[in-house]
Amino acid sequence: MHYPVWYLPEIGGGSLIALIAVFHVFVSHFAVGGGLYLVLAERKGLREHSQAILDFTHRHAKFFLLVSMVLGSISGVGIWFIISLVNPAATSYLIHSFVFGWAAEWVFFTVEIAAAFVYFYLFGKMDWSTHLKVGYLYFFAAWMSLFLINGIIGVMLTPGTWAETGDFWQGFFNPSFWPSLFFRTFMAILLAGCYGCLSAAWSRDEVVRVKMTRFSGLWSLVAFIGAVPAAAWYVLVLPAGPRQLVLGKSPTIVLALEYGAVAVLLLLTITLVATIIRPQFNNRLVALVAMACAFVLLGSFEWIREAARRPYVINEVIYSNSIFKKDADKLTASGFLESAIWVTHKRLSPDNRVAAGRELFIHQCYSCHTLGGGNNDLAAQTADMSYSALVAYLGKMHTLRPFMPPFIGTPDEARALASYLIGKVHGKEVQEPVERAGDGLAAGRRLFEENCAACHSQEDVAGAFDDQTKEKAETILLTLNEISSEMASFGGTDFERGLLADFLRLPVASPGAQKVVDGAAVFDMHCASCHGAEDLVENTVSWDRALIYENLSRLQELVPEMPPFIGSQEERGALAKYLDDLKGGK
Amino acid sequence: MDTLLLPPTDILPVSWGWFQFLLLLTFPLHLLAMNAMLGGLAIGVAQHLLGGGVRYRLAHRLAMVTPLLIATTVNLGVAPFLFLQVLYGHFIYTSSILMAVGWIMVIPLLMLAYWWAYVYDFQFELLGRLGLLLAGGCVLIFLGIAATLTHNMLLMGLPQLFQEYFRHQGGTLMIVDDNSYLFRYLHMVLGALSVGGLAVALIGRFHADRDLELADHAERVGLRVFLIVTLINTAIGTLYLLALPRGQMLLFMGRDLGATIAFGVGLLLTLGVLVTAWRLRLWLTIAHAVALVYVMVFMRSWLRSSYLQQVFTLDQLQVVPQYSPLLFFFGIFVFGMLCLTWLWRQTARTLTGS
Numbered sequence: 001m002h003y004p005v006w007y008l009p010e011i012g013g014g015s016l017i018a019l020i021a022v023f024h025v026f027v028s029h030f031a032v033g034g035g036l037y038l039v040l041a042e043r044k045g046l047r048e049h050s051q052a053i054l055d056f057t058h059r060h061a062k063f064f065l066l067v068s069m070v071l072g073s074i075s076g077v078g079i080w081f082i083i084s085l086v087n088p089a090a091t092s093y094l095i096h097s098f099v100f101g102w103a104a105e106w107v108f109f110t111v112e113i114a115a116a117f118v119y120f121y122l123f124g125k126m127d128w129s130t131h132l133k134v135g136y137l138y139f140f141a142a143w144m145s146l147f148l149i150n151g152i153i154g155v156m157l158t159p160g161t162w163a164e165t166g167d168f169w170q171g172f173f174n175p176s177f178w179p180s181l182f183f184r185t186f187m188a189i190l191l192a193g194c195y196g197c198l199s200a201a202w203s204r205d206e207v208v209r210v211k212m213t214r215f216s217g218l219w220s221l222v223a224f225i226g227a228v229p230a231a232a233w234y235v236l237v238l239p240a241g242p243r244q245l246v247l248g249k250s251p252t253i254v255l256a257l258e259y260g261a262v263a264v265l266l267l268l269t270i271t272l273v274a275t276i277i278r279p280q281f282n283n284r285l286v287a288l289v290a291m292a293c294a295f296v297l298l299g300s301f302e303w304i305r306e307a308a309r310r311p312y313v314i315n316e317v318i319y320s321n322s323i324f325k326k327d328a329d330k331l332t333a334s335g336f337l338e339s340a341i342w343v344t345h346k347r348l349s350p351d352n353r354v355a356a357g358r359e360l361f362i363h364q365c366y367s368c369h370t371l372g373g374g375n376n377d378l379a380a381q382t383a384d385m386s387y388s389a390l391v392a393y394l395g396k397m398h399t400l401r402p403f404m405p406p407f408i409g410t411p412d413e414a415r416a417l418a419s420y421l422i423g424k425v426h427g428k429e430v431q432e433p434v435e436r437a438g439d440g441l442a443a444g445r446r447l448f449e450e451n452c453a454a455c456h457s458q459e460d461v462a463g464a465f466d467d468q469t470k471e472k473a474e475t476i477l478l479t480l481n482e483i484s485s486e487m488a489s490f491g492g493t494d495f496e497r498g499l500l501a502d503f504l505r506l507p508v509a510s511p512g513a514q515k516v517v518d519g520a521a522v523f524d525m526h527c528a529s530c531h532g533a534e535d536l537v538e539n540t541v542s543w544d545r546a547l548i549y550e551n552l553s554r555l556q557e558l559v560p561e562m563p564p565f566i567g568s569q570e571e572r573g574a575l576a577k578y579l580d581d582l583k584g585g586k
Numbered sequence: 587m588d589t590l591l592l593p594p595t596d597i598l599p600v601s602w603g604w605f606q607f608l609l610l611l612t613f614p615l616h617l618l619a620m621n622a623m624l625g626g627l628a629i630g631v632a633q634h635l636l637g638g639g640v641r642y643r644l645a646h647r648l649a650m651v652t653p654l655l656i657a658t659t660v661n662l663g664v665a666p667f668l669f670l671q672v673l674y675g676h677f678i679y680t681s682s683i684l685m686a687v688g689w690i691m692v693i694p695l696l697m698l699a700y701w702w703a704y705v706y707d708f709q710f711e712l713l714g715r716l717g718l719l720l721a722g723g724c725v726l727i728f729l730g731i732a733a734t735l736t737h738n739m740l741l742m743g744l745p746q747l748f749q750e751y752f753r754h755q756g757g758t759l760m761i762v763d764d765n766s767y768l769f770r771y772l773h774m775v776l777g778a779l780s781v782g783g784l785a786v787a788l789i790g791r792f793h794a795d796r797d798l799e800l801a802d803h804a805e806r807v808g809l810r811v812f813l814i815v816t817l818i819n820t821a822i823g824t825l826y827l828l829a830l831p832r833g834q835m836l837l838f839m840g841r842d843l844g845a846t847i848a849f850g851v852g853l854l855l856t857l858g859v860l861v862t863a864w865r866l867r868l869w870l871t872i873a874h875a876v877a878l879v880y881v882m883v884f885m886r887s888w889l890r891s892s893y894l895q896q897v898f899t900l901d902q903l904q905v906v907p908q909y910s911p912l913l914f915f916f917g918i919f920v921f922g923m924l925c926l927t928w929l930w931r932q933t934a935r936t937l938t939g940s
Contacts, residue, residue, distance in 0.1 A: 002593040006686040007755040069657055070700045078693035085686045088679035095671050096596035100911035106664050107922035113657050114929050126936040168911045341591050
């Protein structure tokens with residue numbers, strides 16, 4: 001809210017960060033582990049008096065230099081650029097809090113570059129003993145870069161007491177500092193092994209290819225063995241919220257874990273079979289598949305780490321949408337727009353609701369959601385929601401989905417946001433719900449929209465309720481958390497639970513009921529005397545089936561000349577389905 | 587004036603003076619490396635294009651050095667950019683977002699140029715004149731990046747333009763009506779070309795005993811480029827000064843004593859480099875040029891302060907003291923310098939065979 005938002009609704013800033021960050025991590029961890037790999041490969045060549053291995057090491061050093069310098073160092077600057085474009089408030093906060101940590105990292109980056117150049121350009125020209133020392137110096141500087149960055153970015157996930165004190169050292173040595181450092185070090189070793197296999201696969205000397213493949217495979221195996229306890233330790237030190245997300249509460253993390261698990265299994269299989277047991281199997285294709293697995297593994301790790309912070313970008317300090325946690329209550333009371341700098345509509349009026357809603361979307365939703373794009377598309381996610389459903393959902397979004405920030409603003413601002421999404425984006429009707437006393441069906445429908453429609457359509461849940469008695473349906477609503485840990489039990493009053501149970505038991509979504517009662521016959525009996533079917537298609541074109549069903553119960557309110565519908569609930573449901581089908585269910 | 591849109595500042599761990607000192611210390615180093623990279627490669631391309639034995643050898647040597655200079659430039663750019671963000675983050679983040687498309691494009695373009703520079707180096711003989719396409723492409727990319735950086739540095743000093751955000755939410759803002767931009771850019775780029783000439787002269791001296799002709803040629807070409815381009819750049823600099831808003835221009839003409847003295851010293855140093863370059867005194871010219879770059883960076887800092895004076899001064903930044911991280915950095919810095927010294931000595935010992 002303090003900074004402008006670079007708004008690319010169909011791409012999303014998060015996608016750009018993920019793209020650059022995963023790429024950089026894949027290269028930068030290699031830049032750490034690969035340094036040690038080079039030194040030990042060189043030592044192996046010297047110990048075995050093998051010029052072929054030394055030549056391989058020299059070639060690998062060239063590859064290493066190109067990858068780490070061209071791709072690694074520039075993409076590192078790229079991350080800096082992109083996070084300051086997408087999340088400037090958090091970037092600024094981290095830069096100011098840890099400026100001397102970053103500055104110290106820059107010193108090691110400088111030593112790293114100098115040592116890498118000396119190592120490569122003087123390979124075979126410098127005496128071996130000094131050359132190995134240069135290699136060790138490179139690795140030390142690269143690992144120290146990792147050490148420093150690990151401390152600074154670790155605070156984003158596990159700030160510990162730093163969140164309150166702002167103390168540099170408390171933040172740097174945050175609760176996940178050591179497990180993260182160990183895990184990343186093993187990842188660096190793993191990547192050194194994978195890149196080593198890749199270089200070996202390109203070797204024309206069969207003996208070297210086999211020998212260096214096995215040598216590289218052992219690196220990967222050691223990394224796997226070390227990474228498992230480090231990962232477990234990492235999870236154990238997480239605070240309860242992030243740990244629950246990592247262990248299954250977050251759908252995006254579950255997906256990333258699945259990808260990561262497949263990558264680990266495949267990479268472990270390749271490591272054991274094609275590099276250690278039968279290194280002859282290693283070829284360019286196998287090595288590239290292993291690299292792809294390593295990329296997915298690193299990518300899923302970074303994705304999980306980032307997703308586990310949610311709803312924060314800096315845990316307990318700044319929400320994902322750049323709003324400081326300490327400001328949330330005040331903004332909720334006084335209004336977001338009034339305090340936001342980069343908005344044009346400071347005050348809401350009937351004329352600017354949609355435009356203000358768009359600004360609220362940009363500042364509160366866009367950091368994680370695209371609009372019509374591939375990543376977390378909010379247009380798709382709200383497609384089945386009505387205006388009132390979205391308004392209600394915004395009010396309890398953080399409770400239902402703890403990995404999402406609360407909507408921060410007044411109820412009017414929430415309605416403005418819903419107006420934009422439902423009215424402008426989806427072109428649906430935006431109307432405040434008006435309930436008539438005694439209209440239990442409308443109330444039930446509203447309760448459904450407020451409590452269920454964010455995740456379920458009426459058809460989705462029909463199967464669970466259509467054959468139930470009212471009492472049984474009410475019991476189900478009380479035990480939703482037992483069906484899925486991602487659901488909460490219905491939290492309304494007993495009366496509201498009864499209304500919702502009535503609504504859910506409606507035959508409108510019950511295929512069984514529709515078979516029993518013929519909607520066309522009901523139409524003929526109740527409507528055809530005054531209406532042609534085409535007329536009713538026109539009249540009901542903007543209604544969905546549930547609304548048709550609902551309106552059939554209050555025909556006289558809609559058109560005073562009409563008699564009330566006289567028929568059973570089943571007949572009303574069948575008629576609603578028939579009319580809905582006539583217009584193609586749209 | 588419309589309402590200014592300015593983000594709040596974040597808290598500093600030590601007084602702003604430390605960061606200003608570190609910024610002014612490190613930014614000239616970045617400029618010098620960038621000048622050597624851009625100017626050196628441009629001269630290398632020209633030498634390659636003109637062809638001939640010694641020119642070809644000079645072009646090859648410059649091709650070999652370019653990747654090293656790119657790495658050095660990037661590295662030496664990190665520190666001043668860090669300290670700039672600490673002092674002026676709320677301006678530079680905002681201006682970067684307003685021109686985000688151009689700003690983020692710097693990264694893939696730089697990567698591409700870096701890659702091409704390595705190919706040009708490693709495959710110099712094999713590529714022949716085809717290599718000119720790669721090297722020329724690198725030069726063009728560097729010129730484009732320079733234009734982008736200059737644009738952002740100017741935009742961050744013009745917060746009255748931040749209102750334009752609402753018409754450029756996709757990050758496509760470009761300054762179109764500022765008279766100083768073109769001269770500022772040309773002044774920077776021509777400065778790079780001239781200092782690049784000095785770098786060429788210096789690079790030619792490497793292993794002079796093995797190729798005296800190359801060393802002489804490089805020195806002659808480098809100093810001549812430096813002299814001619816500096817003369818042109820003096821005129822461009824004058825135009826740049828005149829194109830500045832009146833308030834900023836007068837800053838160097840008596841309104842601010844420090845800025846005026848710096849300007850005077852800059853003029854004297856300009857005169858000094860022209861004379862020493864005319865007399866082919868390389869080391870003396872380099873010494874003057876380095877001092878001149880430092881003075882210009884100071885002047886640039888005055889200019890920025892003046893641009894922002896109405897809305898922000900550095901003493902507005904709040905401090906909640908934490909000195910131990912500063913001491914930690916200094917300790918690491920000393921350690922880093924020792925490492926670099928050791929690397930330098932080992933490299934020199936290897937190359938000289940001593």
